[in-house]
Amino acid sequence: xxxxxxxxxxxxxxxxxxxxxxxxxxxxxxxxxxxxxxxxxxxxxxxxxxxxxxxxxxxxxxxxxxxxxxxxxxxxxxxxxxxxxxxxxxxxxxxxxxxxxxxxxxxxxxxxxxxxxxxxxxxxxxxxxxxxxxxxxxxxxxxxxxxxxxxxxxxxxxxxxxxxxxxxxxxxxxxxxxxxxxxxxxxxxxxxxxxxxxxxxxxxxxxxxxxxxxxxxxxxxxxxxxxxxxxxxxxxxxxxxxxxxxxxxxxxxxxxxxxxxxxxxxxxxxxxxxxxxxxxxxxxxxxxxxxxxxxxxxxxxxxxxxxxxxxxxxx
Amino acid sequence: xxxxxxxxxxxxxxxxxxxxxxxxxxxxxxxxxxxxxxxxxxxxxxxxxxxxxxxxxxxxxxxxxxxxxxxxxxxxxxxxxxxxxxxxxxxxxxxxxxxxxxxxxxxxxxxxxxxxxxxxxxxxxxxxxxxxxxxxxxxxxxxxxxxxxxxxxxxxxxxxxxxxxxxxxxxxxxxxxxxxxxxxxxxxxxxxxxxxxxxxxxxxxxxxxxxxxxxxxxxxxxxxxxxxxxxxxxxxxxxxxxxxxxxxxxxxxxxxxxxxxxxxxxxxxxxxxxxxxx
Numbered sequence: 374x375x376x377x378x379x380x381x382x383x384x385x386x387x388x389x390x391x392x393x394x395x396x397x398x399x400x401x402x403x404x405x406x407x408x409x410x411x412x413x414x415x416x417x418x419x420x421x422x423x424x425x426x427x428x429x430x431x432x433x434x435x436x437x438x439x440x441x442x443x444x445x446x447x448x449x450x451x452x453x454x455x456x457x458x459x460x461x462x463x464x465x466x467x468x469x470x471x472x473x474x475x476x477x478x479x480x481x482x483x484x485x486x487x488x489x490x491x492x493x494x495x496x497x498x499x500x501x502x503x504x505x506x507x508x509x510x511x512x513x514x515x516x517x518x519x520x521x522x523x524x525x526x527x528x529x530x531x532x533x534x535x536x537x538x539x540x541x542x543x544x545x546x547x548x549x550x551x552x553x554x555x556x557x558x559x560x561x562x563x564x565x566x567x568x569x570x571x572x573x574x575x576x577x578x579x580x581x582x583x584x585x586x587x588x589x590x591x592x593x594x595x596x597x598x599x600x601x602x603x604x605x606x607x608x609x610x611x612x613x614x615x616x617x618x619x620x621x622x623x624x625x626x627x628x629x630x631x632x633x634x635x636x637x638x639x640x641x642x643x644x645x646x647x648x649x650x651x652x653x654x655x656x657x658x659x660x661x662x663x664x665x666x667x668x669x670x671x672x673x674x675x676x677x678x679x680x681x682x683x684x685x686x687x688x
Numbered sequence: 689x690x691x692x693x694x695x696x697x698x699x700x701x702x703x704x705x706x707x708x709x710x711x712x713x714x715x716x717x718x719x720x721x722x723x724x725x726x727x728x729x730x731x732x733x734x735x736x737x738x739x740x741x742x743x744x745x746x747x748x749x750x751x752x753x754x755x756x757x758x759x760x761x762x763x764x765x766x767x768x769x770x771x772x773x774x775x776x777x778x779x780x781x782x783x784x785x786x787x788x789x790x791x792x793x794x795x796x797x798x799x800x801x802x803x804x805x806x807x808x809x810x811x812x813x814x815x816x817x818x819x820x821x822x823x824x825x826x827x828x829x830x831x832x833x834x835x836x837x838x839x840x841x842x843x844x845x846x847x848x849x850x851x852x853x854x855x856x857x858x859x860x861x862x863x864x865x866x867x868x869x870x871x872x873x874x875x876x877x878x879x880x881x882x883x884x885x886x887x888x889x890x891x892x893x894x895x896x897x898x899x900x901x902x903x904x905x906x907x908x909x910x911x912x913x914x915x916x917x918x919x920x921x922x923x924x925x926x927x928x929x930x931x932x933x934x935x936x937x938x939x940x941x942x943x944x945x946x947x948x949x950x951x952x953x954x955x956x957x958x959x960x961x962x963x964x965x966x
Binding site: 399420421423425426428430431433434435436437438439440441442443444446461462465466469470471 | 746750752792793794800801802804805807808809811812813814815816817818819820822841842845846848849852853
């Protein structure tokens with residue numbers, strides 16, 4: 374039985390472990406440490422943990438000041454506040470001077486569930502991706518999250534990391550040859566008829582969709598695109614050339630996120646049918662996480678339907 | 689770190705350079721630069737422990753210009769202090785230079801924080817002071833805000849955080865010139881009583897005359913001796929200080945003088961400088 378852990382839980386453990394080896398790591402939170410799971414770090418390294426209260430804009434600029442003095446701040450809150458409310462601070466205080474702050478947005482996407490639309494951030498990739506010099510990551514499982522946190526600790530510059538709320542099956546640890554590198558997508562399954570590019574928990578959904586498609590005689594190549602920016606253009610080009618059609622899937626508005634990035638690149642460099650799967654420019658709503666995802670078609674079956682459309686669009 | 693030009697001369701030269709910069713660029717914020725000039729001159733001329741040959745010394749004192757639009761004052765003083773040649777000021781706000789409209793730490797030696805979006809600089813200063821406190825460094829962090837800037841909610845978030853962490857290595861100033869772009873601060877968004885507000889937020893508050901070096905110096909010394917949290921120095925100033933027709937006029941917040949006004953301003957500033965040298 375594969376490990377099942379939420380990426381936020383894996384992050385919480387990883388950042389606490391990293392604290393032991395890197396004394397420059399400092400963690401900031403905005404009164405959500407129990408849910409962003411920075412509380413283990415807080416208990417272990419109280420002198421390096423700053424609870425900034427419910428004041429995300431200040432937290433982002435304070436993190437910038439800490440980075441300007443040689444610290445490696447990881448600032449944490451929900452994605453909607455990290456990427457949304459504090460957007461301009463992330464842009465002007467952190468990214469414009471190129472400071473080494475990791476902006477960590479937990480509870481990304483619709484899988485927030487019951488809290489509803491106000492807390493379901495489906496715009497963070499677009500918001501963060503539009504800032505010059507920003508790196509944007511959304512790992513899919515606990516194993517990949519641990520690798521991402523380790524890589525980010527040694528990455529000098531601003532980056533955004535999205536965490537998910539729901540426990541998800543670990544899939545990347547058993548992929549032969551899997552190696553995490555910022556800016557390099559991972560092929561989790563080879564295929565020849567169509568490419569599915571996914572990030573976050575949609576990676577596991579894409580793998581399930583590929584199983585369903587295989588039963589219908591369609592061979593899908595699945596890319597885990599944990600880095601949305603910079604996009605692994607070489608891998609994308611290779612996959613598009615090989616399969617001739619691309620589907621993107623993400624727990625995000627289809628405008629401006631992973632799908633936007635992929636469509637922009639392929640539109641300019643290798644136009645093939647690109648079908649985006651995700652939230653169709655709508656707000657979410659309250660409900661059990663899986664029920665909300667199902668209501669918006671963020672399911673393996675939803676991906677299958679979009680993939681069939683992509684295959685049909687091939688000339 | 690003592691600087692060998694007397695402060696009144698440094699500030700008077702700074703006013704002349706700032707006015708030249710804004711006139712040449714035909715854009716820039718002169719009113720607030722002139723009100724803040726004496727504070728910035730005192731910090732760089734006498735207070736900050738900095739080394740122009742090692743502007744990124746990790747142990748240096750920091751200055752964050754939270755009211756980032758007054759680069760004519762900051763850049764003029766940095767040039768006079770020797771961080772870069774005075775000739776570079778000619779490219780202020782120019783596409784061929786690095787001296788952008790708002791402070792930029794990546795390319796301008798001596799700038800400790802990129803600022804310009806109001807409210808963010810004071811938070812960054814809190815972060816710098818926190819880092820110093822954590823590592824038991826002896827450096828101090830200074831920040832300068834505008835009174836109009838206090839309208840930003842983030843200022844008060846930062847004020848709460850500075851009190852929570854008892855950042856006695858942090859000294860901030862408000863350049864209380866009473867005017868902002870759209871008019872008197874009292875009309876645009878009343879912010880007084882500023883002192884009571886910061887006291888309520890846990891800060892030690894000192895009133896000072898922002899154009900009197902002795903008054904500012906004594907306030908800074910008191911701030912340095914205060915060990916139970918951050919200090920706010922409310923520096924009463926005159927917007928447009930030093931140019932008669934700009935003094936107390938909100939319209940000169942972000943307007944560059946034309947040739948005629950510039951000639952009058954220049955003559956006044958040169959006369960002031962001559963009086964100091966006489």
